[in-house]
Amino acid sequence: MAKKGVLLVNLGTPDSPETKDVRKYLDQFLMDERVIDIPKFNRTLLVKGIIVPFRSPKTSKLYKEIWGENGSPLFHYSKIQAKLLQEKLGDEYHVELAMRYQNPSIESALLKLKAGLVDSIKVIPLFPQYASASSGSVLQLVMELVSKWQTIPPISFVSSFHDNEQMIEIFAENSAKYQPETFDHILFSFHGLPERQLAKCDHTGNYCLKQKDCCHTYNDTNKFCYSAQGHHTASLIAAKMGIAKENYTVCFQSRLGKEPWVQPYTTDVLKKLAAEGKKRLLVFSPAFVADCLETLYEITVEYHEEFKELGGEHVQLVESLNDHPKFVEALAEMAVS
Numbered sequence: 001m002a003k004k005g006v007l008l009v010n011l012g013t014p015d016s017p018e019t020k021d022v023r024k025y026l027d028q029f030l031m032d033e034r035v036i037d038i039p040k041f042n043r044t045l046l047v048k049g050i051i052v053p054f055r056s057p058k059t060s061k062l063y064k065e066i067w068g069e070n071g072s073p074l075f076h077y078s079k080i081q082a083k084l085l086q087e088k089l090g091d092e093y094h095v096e097l098a099m100r101y102q103n104p105s106i107e108s109a110l111l112k113l114k115a116g117l118v119d120s121i122k123v124i125p126l127f128p129q130y131a132s133a134s135s136g137s138v139l140q141l142v143m144e145l146v147s148k149w150q151t152i153p154p155i156s157f158v159s160s161f162h163d164n165e166q167m168i169e170i171f172a173e174n175s176a177k178y179q180p181e182t183f184d185h186i187l188f189s190f191h192g193l194p195e196r197q198l199a200k201c202d203h204t205g206n207y208c209l210k211q212k213d214c215c216h217t218y219n220d221t222n223k224f225c226y227s228a229q230g231h232h233t234a235s236l237i238a239a240k241m242g243i244a245k246e247n248y249t250v251c252f253q254s255r256l257g258k259e260p261w262v263q264p265y266t267t268d269v270l271k272k273l274a275a276e277g278k279k280r281l282l283v284f285s286p287a288f289v290a291d292c293l294e295t296l297y298e299i300t301v302e303y304h305e306e307f308k309e310l311g312g313e314h315v316q317l318v319e320s321l322n323d324h325p326k327f328v329e330a331l332a333e334m335a336v337s
């Protein structure tokens, strides 16, 4: 009997933490027109001339800090998620894992599904909130590749799952062991995005960044907005945990370059909270489904140190969905729906 294909796609990670592999990774990643959305000539100068040569050795050092015996945590957990999903879905399904950048490539995973004679494909980008730079890029590449096939099977896409009930429950459950009530403030720190990219996703052309607090609430007008979906995820986790609005802040990390990114920046929020005398912060990172450089280094090491220098005491990360069985259930529901 023909199987149904499922393609899980995460962002990608270097093949090794060595500078040469980080260079290849950053080059492919940042040359993506959806990630640095400026004209190709300028992007090439910026990425190949400045960012990649200067950033690769620095980023290589950071990857070496988080690289475990299982390699990159992002890849390690993505492989486990795909394996557990295959076990959960059984023989009727053929699950493949791909990375948008580096390996295993989307092209190789699609070819495996084709060779497996699947009679349909469900594509699930592993990003809870939609952004053109993440899910959009995955979906575009899948469509480009499949469009060249002689026989195009029925193919469907998950665009986002920012309000997924199981995901919300896992984040809330994962935080319980830290006793959230013992912290002075809670942060929901999302991966940042240039403001320009938010505005481009606004189909009305007149809402995102044009109205005050435009995307602090999720509604029909901003339903495709990364920031609105992030605020929505945060409010659902907060509601599940019974955290009052004044006790948490949604913020955005990992800014690259000088242009404005979605605000407030996590580093600014750390400064404000330290100035208010807050000592202990609990930080969720719900833009990712697996721990990665941004959670294990930027939050756990950099923000922790930065906050201590500002007079704070502790920044505690709530771990990601990783190998949680409930997330595998969530993926299974997305795969079969």
Ligand SMILES: C=CC1=C(C)c2cc3[nH]c(cc4nc(cc5[nH]c(cc1n2)c(C)c5CCC(=O)O)C(CCC(=O)O)=C4C)c(C)c3C=C
Pocket: 011, 012, 013, 014, 026, 035, 036, 055, 059, 072, 074, 127, 131, 133, 134, 191, 192, 193, 194, 226, 254, 256, 287, 288, 291, 292, 293, 294
């Ligand atoms: C213009 C630059 C970037 C945009 C836009 C961007 C969007 C974006 N990224 C993720 C998820 C991840 N990004 C990760 C690392 C990372 N991101 C950027 C730049 C942009 N990201 C860089 C340069 C890097 C590499 C590290 C560094 O040099 O700082 C990761 C971690 C990967 C890992 O191997 O652990 C993830 C995951 C999303 C979801 C997103 C859009 C919303």
Ligand SMILES: [Fe+2]
Pocket: 191, 254
């Ligand atoms: Fe990123």
Ligand SMILES: [Fe+2]
Pocket: 198, 207, 208, 209, 214, 215, 222, 225, 226, 227, 228
């Ligand atoms: Fe918005």
